[in-house]
Amino acid sequence: MVKEMLTGNFAAAWGARLSGVDYVPAFPITPQTEIIEVISKWVNSGVMDTKFTNMDSEHSMITAAGTAAATGARVFSATSSQGLLYGCEMLYAVAGWRVPFVLINVSRGLSAPITLEPDHNDVLSARDTGLIQLHVETCQEILDTILMAFRIAEDERVFLPVLINMDGFYLSFTREPVEIPGLDEVREFLPEYRPGHAFFLASKPMAQGVAVLGGSVYSYFRYQMHLASSNALRVHNEVAAEFKSIFGRAYSAVEPFKTEDAEYIILMTNSFTVKGKDAVNRFREKGIKVGLVRLRLVRPFPFQELREYLRGKKALAVIDQNISPGSGGILYNEVTSALYHEPNRPGAVLSFIGGLGGKDISLAEFSFILDEMQKSVETGIVPETQLLYTEQDMKNMNNFLNIAGKG
Amino acid sequence: MNVNMEKSAYENFKDISQDEHIAPGTALCSGCGGLLALRLALKVLGENVVIVNAAGCFTLLSVYPFNPFRSSWMYTAMACAPAGAQGIRDALDILIKKGKVKKEDDLKVVVLTGDGTANDIGLQATSAVLQRNLDFYYLCYDNEAYSNTGFQMSSATPFGSKTNTSVPGGVNPGGTAQKKKDLFEIWRAHKPPYMATIAPSHPVDLSNKFKKAAQFKGPKLFITFAPCPSGWSFDDSKSVEISKLAVQTGIWPLKEAICGELSHTVIPKFKPVETYLVAQERYDHLFHPVKQVDVIRVIKEDIDHYWQPYLGVEPLQDQS
Ligand SMILES: Cc1ncc(C[n+]2csc(CCOP(=O)(O)OP(=O)(O)O)c2C)c(N)n1
Ligand code: SF4
Numbered sequence: 181m182v183k184e185m186l187t188g189n190f191a192a193a194w195g196a197r198l199s200g201v202d203y204v205p206a207f208p209i210t211p212q213t214e215i216i217e218v219i220s221k222w223v224n225s226g227v228m229d230t231k232f233t234n235m236d237s238e239h240s241m242i243t244a245a246g247t248a249a250a251t252g253a254r255v256f257s258a259t260s261s262q263g264l265l266y267g268c269e270m271l272y273a274v275a276g277w278r279v280p281f282v283l284i285n286v287s288r289g290l291s292a293p294i295t296l297e298p299d300h301n302d303v304l305s306a307r308d309t310g311l312i313q314l315h316v317e318t319c320q321e322i323l324d325t326i327l328m329a330f331r332i333a334e335d336e337r338v339f340l341p342v343l344i345n346m347d348g349f350y351l352s353f354t355r356e357p358v359e360i361p362g363l364d365e366v367r368e369f370l371p372e373y374r375p376g377h378a379f380f381l382a383s384k385p386m387a388q389g390v391a392v393l394g395g396s397v398y399s400y401f402r403y404q405m406h407l408a409s410s411n412a413l414r415v416h417n418e419v420a421a422e423f424k425s426i427f428g429r430a431y432s433a434v435e436p437f438k439t440e441d442a443e444y445i446i447l448m449t450n451s452f453t454v455k456g457k458d459a460v461n462r463f464r465e466k467g468i469k470v471g472l473v474r475l476r477l478v479r480p481f482p483f484q485e486l487r488e489y490l491r492g493k494k495a496l497a498v499i500d501q502n503i504s505p506g507s508g509g510i511l512y513n514e515v516t517s518a519l520y521h522e523p524n525r526p527g528a529v530l531s532f533i534g535g536l537g538g539k540d541i542s543l544a545e546f547s548f549i550l551d552e553m554q555k556s557v558e559t560g561i562v563p564e565t566q567l568l569y570t571e572q573d574m575k576n577m578n579n580f581l582n583i584a585g586k587g
Numbered sequence: 588m589n590v591n592m593e594k595s596a597y598e599n600f601k602d603i604s605q606d607e608h609i610a611p612g613t614a615l616c617s618g619c620g621g622l623l624a625l626r627l628a629l630k631v632l633g634e635n636v637v638i639v640n641a642a643g644c645f646t647l648l649s650v651y652p653f654n655p656f657r658s659s660w661m662y663t664a665m666a667c668a669p670a671g672a673q674g675i676r677d678a679l680d681i682l683i684k685k686g687k688v689k690k691e692d693d694l695k696v697v698v699l700t701g702d703g704t705a706n707d708i709g710l711q712a713t714s715a716v717l718q719r720n721l722d723f724y725y726l727c728y729d730n731e732a733y734s735n736t737g738f739q740m741s742s743a744t745p746f747g748s749k750t751n752t753s754v755p756g757g758v759n760p761g762g763t764a765q766k767k768k769d770l771f772e773i774w775r776a777h778k779p780p781y782m783a784t785i786a787p788s789h790p791v792d793l794s795n796k797f798k799k800a801a802q803f804k805g806p807k808l809f810i811t812f813a814p815c816p817s818g819w820s821f822d823d824s825k826s827v828e829i830s831k832l833a834v835q836t837g838i839w840p841l842k843e844a845i846c847g848e849l850s851h852t853v854i855p856k857f858k859p860v861e862t863y864l865v866a867q868e869r870y871d872h873l874f875h876p877v878k879q880v881d882v883i884r885v886i887k888e889d890i891d892h893y894w895q896p897y898l899g900v901e902p903l904q905d906q907s
Contacts, residue, residue, distance in 0.1 A: 202681045205674065231681040233673060236715030243667040243712075244674030247639070250661060251678035252688070273664055372687075380659050380675060381692040382635040387660040390649045397651055 186358040188351030189214035191319040192284050195326025197228050198366045202253035205244040207235045209263040210296055211348035212286040238267035245281050246274035250388050252379035255281035261288035261302040274341050275310025277389050279378055280333030281341045282326055288348040289537035297538025298348040300502040304510050310405045311343040312412045313479040315449045319356040322346050324429055327370050331419045334373055337411040347451040349538060361427055369426050409480045416477055433477035434485040442471030443494040444553050447515060449475045452535050459546035483518045495553035496526040501535040508565035509533055528556035534568035597794040604630045610655040614647040618823025620830055621728030621813030623787040628726055631797035634658050636695045637675055641668035641709055643701035644735040666708045669716040672696045672723045702729040702743035706768050717777035717806050725808045730815035738818035742768040747882045748869045755872040761882045762872060771810060775844050779806035783843035786812040788830035792841055792852050812839045820868030832863040837890045837902060857902040860887055
């Protein structure tokens with residue numbers, strides 16, 4: 181087994197290649213492009229026996245991904261930000277078709293103002309589509325999660341597409357050592373796709389994606405999607421256990437970091453948790469009992485697991501790298517609703533918005549967050565959502581204005 | 588004038604198969620001209636097809652758990668049926684290549700949409716599959732409006748007609764002020780191997796065109812005239828008659844284009860266009876309470892302008 185220095189994008193391409201995907205419909209968007217460029221090269225050089233089609237939009241791309249999966253092909257695709265939103269109508273549709281495929285979102289802040297660097301408003305806009313959602317922290321995890329995602333999507337208890345989020349720039353263009361598993365092991369874990377429920381064959385006519393009349397039928401199918409998505413938690417855990425036994429790397433729906441004896445917990449997702457874990461280590465050096473919880477499985481939402489790690493803590497701070505203007509953090513609302521009926525829930529649950537459009541979350545900001553948690557515990561007063569923005573950020577802003585002569 | 592004189596596979600009505608591929612009793616209106624065209628088309632295409640549908644009246648053909656087809660069906664969304672066809676074709680191709688699907692299980696992929704989808708929201712996805720030379724059929728039933736939503740104007744709505752979003756009134760007595768978009772020419776600019784206009788009143792012409800299309804790999808595109816008794820307001824027994832009038836007045840040319848090379852398959856007799864207009868309530872305002880001579884003249888001129896280059900002379904239409 182070899183370890184190579186791979187960008188997140190390259191690791192994603194390897195994930196698709198090892199999965200033996202039949203079909204990749206593609207449309208470019210920064211910072212996803214390297215994924216489709218690499219796959220296109222591999223297809224053209226013959227190392228991947230895959231049909232690759234340059235599509236005309238993400239709306240078309242997601243449609244083609246869905247209908248190819250409905251025909252019985254194993255399908256992979258990738259997009260980001262504006263592209264994910266452009267295809268939004270079809271995200272709901274393909275989930276409703278109950279077809280398995282894997283879609284990567286390389287996260288990037290949404291326009292306006294238009295930008296390239298990441299936050300999670302893009303991927304969380306797909307929160308209610310019915311796609312399973314997994315958010316990853318490292319380049320290795322992106323590769324591994326693609327292999328697991330096909331297992332989850334193709335499991336008959338689920339039959340839903342899976343959306344995997346990786347951060348633009350921080351993962352997409354950052355090289356990390358990645359172990360590329362051998363094909364034999366991968367096939368043992370992820371055999372060839374044999375569609376049992378959705379296909380188009382002359383010998384077996386089938387109608388898919390059909391209309392319904394009336395709420396009874398509509399509700400029936402929508403409820404089925406909810407139940408199938410809920411099943412994905414158990415399926416994820418089974419698949420992760422098998423993955424660990426073959427490849428040695430362990431993944432969970434919720435990843436705890438130094439939570440056991442912790443009094444204060446920071447909750448985060450995606451690549452910025454690396455910064456959070458670093459901050460936790462520094463706080464620990466000072467003897468403060470801080471831990472971190474990383475939410476990896478966002479849909480289905482792992483209510484039970486979260487409660488396990490958060491029960492009995494003094495305070496919890498949720499850092500949202502997204503903003504729902506006029507409300508606050510999207511995950512904060514989900515986490516607090518998960519805790520509402522927990523009698524032993526953290527005494528204070530604080531909300532912070534940070535890291536929008538790739539803005540750093542510095543150690544100073546983590547220290548501020550810890551101070552705020554401690555203050556809330558002492559006073560019993562929990563502040564409204566706080567927007568993280570440092571003096572340095574303000575300086576950067578003013579610097580631009582000064583250069584433009586508008587300071 | 589280049590008229591197609593090749594010996595045809597279908598010479599008269601009796602040559603058309605009596606097999607039906609759509610069961611009767613669907614949710615569509617009785618007398619639906621588009622449905623008749625689809626019924627005829629499927630007699631040539633056969634059973635090994637997958638129809639890829641966009642939002643429109645025909646979406647209601649397949650309503651869970653009922654399905655009138657012997658063949659397969661995929662509803663996508665309004666803008667993207669051609670992209671859906673791309674995914675199915677690509678998947679079948681690669682799965683057959685890899686030996687995961689048997690060659691005998693292959694299907695013809697048929698996109699089925701209304702004119703609103705074809706001319707407006709779905710035009711980008713269509714242009715893209717034409718450029719990619721996708722091996723598929725497209726059947727657009729042109730009822731000249733967004734019918735399923737209650738008959739609003741599309742860019743295929745003809746000048747001077749009434750829809751529910753181009754209602755004739757004091758400021759704009761003529762109804763639809765825009766000219767119908769020339770989808771045929773837009774498609775033809777992509778030089779697909781085969782494309783044709785058809786009409787349900789001309790089943791032999793229609794059948795021959797589908798038969799002929801079958802020999803080509805790549806896009807095979809059809810726009811059928813689709814008299815719509817509900818939207819155009821005429822008696823549902825008159826669809827074929829109206830369709831016939833559209834061809835005979837020259838307002839619906841029957842033609843085909845092979846790799847962009849155009850020819851007409853029927854040269855009309857150029858009956859006065861009024862005979863066609865007065866048969867439908869959507870043109871009533873052109874005749875009552877007063878005759879809108881200017882609007883009718885423009886409709887006639889447009890027919891003349893269309894045919895003049897092909898006939899070399901002005902059509903013999905009554906200009907009174
Ligand atoms: C994105 C989107 N916009 C609007 C609609 C509403 N809609 C459903 S059917 C339809 C009319 C389609 O018109 P056309 O393609 O001409 O087909 P027809 O209804 O005439 O059969 C519209 C506008 C929709 N389903 N999706
Ligand atoms: S509204 Fe018109 S096009 Fe639609 S089903 Fe009825 S007749 Fe056919």
